[in-house]
Amino acid sequence: MSPNLATKQPPAQSAGEIAILDAAVRLFSIHGYDGVSMRRIAEAAGVSKANIYHHFSSKEALYFAILRHSASELTALIENLAEGQGSFSARLQGFTAAHVEHLFAHSARVRLVLREAFSGDEEKSRAVVEQMLNGVVNRMIAIFEAGQQAGLLRADLDPALCATLLMGADLFYFQAQPLLRQIPEAGFACHPGQYSRQMTDILLNGMLAGRAPAGATT
Amino acid sequence: MSPNLATKQPPAQSAGEIAILDAAVRLFSIHGYDGVSMRRIAEAAGVSKANIYHHFSSKEALYFAILRHSASELTALIENLAEGQGSFSARLQGFTAAHVEHLFAHSARVRLVLREAFSGDEEKSRAVVEQMLNGVVNRMIAIFEAGQQAGLLRADLDPALCATLLMGADLFYFQAQPLLRQIPEAGFACHPGQYSRQMTDILLNGMLAGRAPAGATT
């Protein structure tokens, strides 16, 4: 599994290639790399197995082409979300709502990238991380740093930790949503807007300046 | 992949069986069910492949035995953590710190269960969910509900959402820690105690009663 993410694909695509990519994204996002065979992808795409090898040099090449494309697509979309205007807290509220909505709207690709990022396989995650983290997380950290220098964010908090907490709350909700739906008390599991509103409320209420820290902080 | 989690193992274990289980937990937690072959497990455990089939009827049976044992072990440990004494906020602070520490201390088993729970495969996750969620999350929700009835938790918040947010922040940090270590600004990535302290500080500061909600809530 070598991370050969350095190529660039010409946008010209035949109908067969599109069908292959669609099927592969769907299957890989659900069952993971090892859980999907080339035969199964070919069958789901309605093409022959040899046809996949006509368009992609190997299973790895197909997988990484999808992974790379998904990561760059998601990164671009998220970066647009972070460019909102308005007050510090209004921007963060707007970002969170749009972020959660965005995760569910592109659930297959998000699952694909998240699975790779959290796989704990060290080598594989490196390339994905460098592409997404540098783009999105650093942007988010910068927003919190600016808010802190403007005196809006509590001075005793780590801006990077605040950014992680906010984005992590979104991502965890996305990951855990199928499970949360099985908990009767968790009515918010079916209402992402309700979750993102209340979650941002809690976090901002706890992070914004002008309120005393609740406990020992160090 | 049928969820045959209804058996019960006698605790009598030979040295070979222990070696098999150790190797299988490690490999499954890193590479997932489909990413590990019986040959590889046998090699890592220093036994023959046929020996695995002497102790376990199939690859699935081995996997689910590990999954079931891990889930029940983790559930028991977490339930003990939730039994802390002291004030409402002190209990939550204590729980979070112990929870994060507990996740890293049993990282292989936690990864194994999390992978299954978040796999999005519907059927497989059902059994894991029923075992862990009913035990742990409901306990956590009950704590927040009690705190709310005692007037300690903001009345406008959903106790289940608060519980999810707190435990989710722990779990996300555990999942993302290898990635966070690659972000220079995220110094807290290497200091779980620092993270859990500051995270709990923010959440409690945002959730406890006596502070006005930051924005529109409904």
Add this chain to the structure above:
DNA sequence: TGACTGACCGACCGTACGGTCAGCAATATT
């Protein structure tokens, strides 16, 4: 018309997979 190209397929290859089985050595039981 004919040379060339890209999309596509059926048949095939070597390998690794999950799983089986007869049997060996050691211990416990009678």
Add this chain to the structure above:
DNA sequence: AATATTGCTGACCGTACGGTCGGTCAGTCA
């Protein structure tokens, strides 16, 4: 001493895997 029982192995089976190969067919352009 004879007899299960237990822990374990090497050799093997059928199948599915990733990947290759020769070839078909429609379109294009000189």
